[in-house]
Amino acid sequence: MLTYDLSERGSTPIYEYLARRIREAVLTGELPAGERLPSKRALAEHLGISVITVEAAYAQLEAEGCILASPRRGYFVAEAALGPRVSAPEAPPAPCAGPRHWELDLRGSRVDTSRFPVAAWARLTRQVLSEGGGALLSPVPHQGLRPLREEISAFLAGYKGMSAPPERIVVGAGAEFMYIMLAQLMGPGAAVAVEDPGYPKIRQVYSRSGARCIPLPLDGGGVSPEALRASPARSLHISPSHQFPTGLVTPVPRRQALLRWAEETGGYIIEDDYDSELRFSGKPLPTLQSIDGAGRVVYMNTFSQTISPSMRIGYMVLPPELMDRWLRELDFYSCAVPALEQHVLARFLSGGHYERHLARMRKEYRSLRSDVLSAFRSSPFAGRIEIVERGAGLHFLLRLDTDLPDSELRDRADAEGVRLAFLSDYSAAHPAPEHTLVISYAGLSREQLPRAMELLDRVFRK
Numbered sequence: 001m002l003t004y005d006l007s008e009r010g011s012t013p014i015y016e017y018l019a020r021r022i023r024e025a026v027l028t029g030e031l032p033a034g035e036r037l038p039s040k041r042a043l044a045e046h047l048g049i050s051v052i053t054v055e056a057a058y059a060q061l062e063a064e065g066c067i068l069a070s071p072r073r074g075y076f077v078a079e080a081a082l083g084p085r086v087s088a089p090e091a092p093p094a095p096c097a098g099p100r101h102w103e104l105d106l107r108g109s110r111v112d113t114s115r116f117p118v119a120a121w122a123r124l125t126r127q128v129l130s131e132g133g134g135a136l137l138s139p140v141p142h143q144g145l146r147p148l149r150e151e152i153s154a155f156l157a158g159y160k161g162m163s164a165p166p167e168r169i170v171v172g173a174g175a176e177f178m179y180i181m182l183a184q185l186m187g188p189g190a191a192v193a194v195e196d197p198g199y200p201k202i203r204q205v206y207s208r209s210g211a212r213c214i215p216l217p218l219d220g221g222g223v224s225p226e227a228l229r230a231s232p233a234r235s236l237h238i239s240p241s242h243q244f245p246t247g248l249v250t251p252v253p254r255r256q257a258l259l260r261w262a263e264e265t266g267g268y269i270i271e272d273d274y275d276s277e278l279r280f281s282g283k284p285l286p287t288l289q290s291i292d293g294a295g296r297v298v299y300m301n302t303f304s305q306t307i308s309p310s311m312r313i314g315y316m317v318l319p320p321e322l323m324d325r326w327l328r329e330l331d332f333y334s335c336a337v338p339a340l341e342q343h344v345l346a347r348f349l350s351g352g353h354y355e356r357h358l359a360r361m362r363k364e365y366r367s368l369r370s371d372v373l374s375a376f377r378s379s380p381f382a383g384r385i386e387i388v389e390r391g392a393g394l395h396f397l398l399r400l401d402t403d404l405p406d407s408e409l410r411d412r413a414d415a416e417g418v419r420l421a422f423l424s425d426y427s428a429a430h431p432a433p434e435h436t437l438v439i440s441y442a443g444l445s446r447e448q449l450p451r452a453m454e455l456l457d458r459v460f461r462k
């Protein structure tokens with residue numbers, strides 16, 4: 001007879017504790033498949049508990065597929081109960097390797113989070129919570145909270161001179177989520193031209209979402225309108241203000257030519273404005289969205305770069321025709337950003353914290369960038385490099401004069417604990433020039449720079 005000391009169950013209800021002990025006995029093979037369990041009445045009497053309690057435990061185990069009830073015969077251990085039988089304790093899982101620690105990491109989307117005004121964010125969070133559950137626990141519109149959309153709209157108007165009414169803004173869990181939505185909005189099999197080289201997730205997410213990606217090469221101004229016209233693409237996804245990874249800025253005449261393509265073909269341009277707020281010299285060019293008179297541009301941006309990728313909040317501004325389509329076809333998706341974060345971010349924007357944070361970060365990155373560039377320019381390998389940068393963003397290109405292939409440079413870097421990214425890592429269909437590194441500098445500290453140059457010198461040495 002099954003004998004358990006029920007006093008060991010603590011605050012767990014008896015039926016739950018009994019089910020757990022029987023389940024363990026089944027999983028360890030102590031109760032083999034086909035074994036008959038005591039009747040409910042007999043077990044209840046044996047353990048000094050009610051029949052109803054045993055019944056509840058058996059019902060739970062039956063629902064889990066752990067035991068079977070056979071009419072008029074009783075309960076039996078099931079053949080394929082919950083999982084593999086283990087007669088001995090399981091071996092401890094192999095230790096997880098975890099991400100590699102790099103002494104120098106020049107790749108990846110790290111941002112400097114040390115200056116984020118955590119205290120202000122905490123205060124705004126407490127404020128939202130202390131106002132009671134009303135706003136916080138109310139349903140969130142599928143497009144995102146109205147106050148957040150209003151603040152984004154005001155920010156875009158003030159900061160970028162854009163007209164983006166809250167009614168045409170959709171908030172979502174970062175740029176990736178927007179790509180999924182856009183692929184669904186364009187419909188299955190839609191042909192989308194993307195920049196090559198480009199941010200690989202754009203290709204990955206579109207392809208996985210059923211779109212057909214057409215990688216187009218970049219010339220000095222970005223995607224060429226001729227290449228676009230010669231392709232079957234009906235949509236174009238670009239980052240004209242600071243392309244990742246080349247850093248290209250698409251000049252105004254090229255922007256106009258791309259808009260003409262969209263107007264004439266009834267196509268759409270998705271303007272991925274990631275990396276646009278951090279411009280260190282010169283004036284930013286107006287967004288495509290703000291010079292589009294025909295409603296052919298979807299504008300999208302994210303707080304990943306300016307706050308942190310962990311924020312997972314992005315948004316898009318849809319032109320009227322696509323907004324109508326979104327409301328008709330995709331408005332069943334719940335907004336994937338929790339209400340609390342949306343309320344806090346809305347207040348962060350309305351209280352001016354975001355703009356102040358941006359100004360601080362721009363100053364900080366400008367100074368860090370200048371120190372990083374000086375370190376490269378006075379490094380032992382300074383005579384063999386060319387730096388290609390456009391006074392913007394958190395990355396720049398570095399061309400190295402070497403005969404070593406990228407693969408060998410990467411192996412050498414690996415051995416020194418250095419993580420590098422090459423332009424060729426981001427290309428899809430068109431080979432990128434060799435020996436061109438994409439340097440993401442935001443995660444570096446000034447103190448690290450002398451050692452960084454020493455390590456790179458070893459990697460680059462002939």
Ligand SMILES: Cc1ncc(COP(=O)(O)O)c(C=O)c1O
Pocket residue numbers: 109173174175176177199239244272274302303304309312313314
């Ligand atoms: C063009 C572009 N868009 C978006 C992102 C990241 O956006 P999110 O973190 O919101 O997915 C990146 C990151 O490198 C990018 O290069």
